Amino acid sequence: MSRYNRHIVLSEIGKKGQDKLTKAKVLVIGAGGLSCPVLQYLTAAGVGTIGIVDFDVVEESNLQRQVLFGTSSLGINKAIAAKERLMDLNNTITINAYSKKLTHKNALELFKNFDIIVDGTDNFATRYLINDASLITNKPLVYGAIYKFEGQVAVFNYKNGPSYRCLFPNPPKEGTIPNCSEIGVLGVLPGIIGSMQANEVIKIILGLGDILSGKMLCYNALTTQTTTLLITKSKTEINKALSKKESFQKTTEELNCAFSPPDSYREEISIEDAIKKKNIQFIDVREFDELPKLEALNPIYIPLSEFENNLDKIDPEKEKMIFCQTGIRSKSAASILQKHNINNSYCIKEGALEILDYITQMHKKY
Amino acid sequence: MQLTIKYFGLLAEFTKCNEEQIEFSGMIINDLLEIIYLKYPKLKETDFQLAQNQVIVSNETEISGTEIALLPPFAGG
Numbered sequence: 001m002s003r004y005n006r007h008i009v010l011s012e013i014g015k016k017g018q019d020k021l022t023k024a025k026v027l028v029i030g031a032g033g034l035s036c037p038v039l040q041y042l043t044a045a046g047v048g049t050i051g052i053v054d055f056d057v058v059e060e061s062n063l064q065r066q067v068l069f070g071t072s073s074l075g076i077n078k079a080i081a082a083k084e085r086l087m088d089l090n091n092t093i094t095i096n097a098y099s100k101k102l103t104h105k106n107a108l109e110l111f112k113n114f115d116i117i118v119d120g121t122d123n124f125a126t127r128y129l130i131n132d133a134s135l136i137t138n139k140p141l142v143y144g145a146i147y148k149f150e151g152q153v154a155v156f157n158y159k160n161g162p163s164y165r166c167l168f169p170n171p172p173k174e175g176t177i178p179n180c181s182e183i184g185v186l187g188v189l190p191g192i193i194g195s196m197q198a199n200e201v202i203k204i205i206l207g208l209g210d211i212l213s214g215k216m217l218c219y220n221a222l223t224t225q226t227t228t229l230l231i232t233k234s235k236t237e238i239n240k241a242l243s244k245k246e247s248f249q250k251t252t253e254e255l256n257c258a259f260s261p262p263d264s265y266r267e268e269i270s271i272e273d274a275i276k277k278k279n280i281q282f283i284d285v286r287e288f289d290e291l292p293k294l295e296a297l298n299p300i301y302i303p304l305s306e307f308e309n310n311l312d313k314i315d316p317e318k319e320k321m322i323f324c325q326t327g328i329r330s331k332s333a334a335s336i337l338q339k340h341n342i343n344n345s346y347c348i349k350e351g352a353l354e355i356l357d358y359i360t361q362m363h364k365k366y
Numbered sequence: 367m368q369l370t371i372k373y374f375g376l377l378a379e380f381t382k383c384n385e386e387q388i389e390f391s392g393m394i395i396n397d398l399l400e401i402i403y404l405k406y407p408k409l410k411e412t413d414f415q416l417a418q419n420q421v422i423v424s425n426e427t428e429i430s431g432t433e434i435a436l437l438p439p440f441a442g443g
Contacts, residue, residue, distance in 0.1 A: 030443050033443055034443045035443070119443075120443050121443050122441060122443040123441050124441050127441065145439070145440035145441060145442060146440055146442040146443065147375040147376065147440040147441075147442050148375070150374060150375050152440050167415055167422060168413070168415060168439045171439075172412075172413035172438070172439055173411070173413060176376075176411060176412050177375075177376060177412075177438060177439060177440070177441055178376075185442055218374055227372070227420065227435065228420060229417045229420050229421070229435065229437065230417075230420060230421045230422060231422050232421075232422060308410075308425075309396065309399060309400060309403060311396065311425065311426070312394075312396055312426075340424060341424070
């Protein structure tokens with residue numbers, strides 16, 4: 001077929017390589033800025049089966065960077081509009097448009113039908129969902145993300161390599177990282193980053209070159225600088241994600257919202273049980289002026305606002321009992337410890353007042 | 367010793383530079399963070415990961431390299 005001639009004449013690809021492309025099945029999630037070039041190049045290269053997931057419709061403000069769409073696509077679902085354009089580019093392949101939202105409920109079934117997953121989404125909740133579902137179904141994940149003039153590319157879960165959670169264990173705090181619709185993005189940037197993702201997908205299919213696994217490439221469009229950072233595999237993070245396998249489909253999207261405290265953190269303990277333990281350290285994460293003080297517990301004082309910078313004050317050998325005024329800040333502190341792989345920490349269910357009541361009663365008893 | 371600190375994404379907006387030199391005499395990454403937080407309190411509220419000489423490290427890692435990068439997660443697509 002003359003369509004693929006320029007690939008076939010490359011000795012590194014040839015007819016054999018082209019057959020591999022024809023047999024490959026790639027799922028692209030999101031049909032926005034990053035996914036447009038991914039879809040375009042995979043379709044042009046003759047990747048045999050391509051899935052596109054997007055629930056959103058094409059808006060005029062998308063056209064500045066989402067190059068698969070034109071004014072005739074406005075108001076049409078993105079997965080369907082993309083499929084229409086791509087079928088014109090290459091009608092010899094199979095394209096499945098899924099005009100729905102990717103959820104915990106449908107992700108695993110969907111992923112099973114593909115060899116490679118591409119993340120072209122625009123929010124943390126879906127990115128963590130994709131990472132965990134790729135891990136559980138054992139599929140390589142080609143990741144791309146952008147911010148204004150900068151982009152990140154990486155391949156995760158490739159031949160048991162590191163996952164996204166090995167780099168960023170939990171989603172960032174609410175509202176700390178804005179997205180493209182809030183702050184804008186250079187139109188050509190997703191074109192560059194998405195093309196790099198397409199390149200990684202094709203290399204994985206063909207078994208060519210060095211895969212960007214265990215590394216994150218950072219690109220700055222203003223300085224044209226690239227930096228590649230090495231990521232170490234964290235078995236703890238991977239096992240934590242894999243352990244959610246059984247409950248995965250039952251996870252509701254609200255619970256897994258990017259901005260709620262990580263739901264993996266549920267190590268709670270009552271003050272009654274906490275006191276019974278040996279070799280413990282109480283940590284008061286309230287601000288210094290908050291009362292009542294609980295001297296009887298001999299706690300160390302690290303306010304939540306300064307918690308992350310004072311982890312060295314915490315004895316790693318002891319079991320850590322974290323408390324605050326109501327039991328909310330202690331959970332945030334506990335997830336910080338978890339993020340830094342500091343284990344054996346518990347949140348005390350009760351707030352400071354209830355704890356004081358309990359201690360006072362204990363003293364009366366004895 | 368002189369360290370080159372690199373800032374990515376949102377962090378570079380807070381620091382108003384992509385990279386800078388910092389004189390440092392501490393031991394571990396956390397010591398360096400204390401200096402950086404003093405200089406740029408806004409970074410305290412932002413999530414990021416650190417790399418030493420292009421290798422992602424934890425906050426307890428001893429500083430032995432010359433280049434430290436601060437990398438936030440990006441959501442955009």
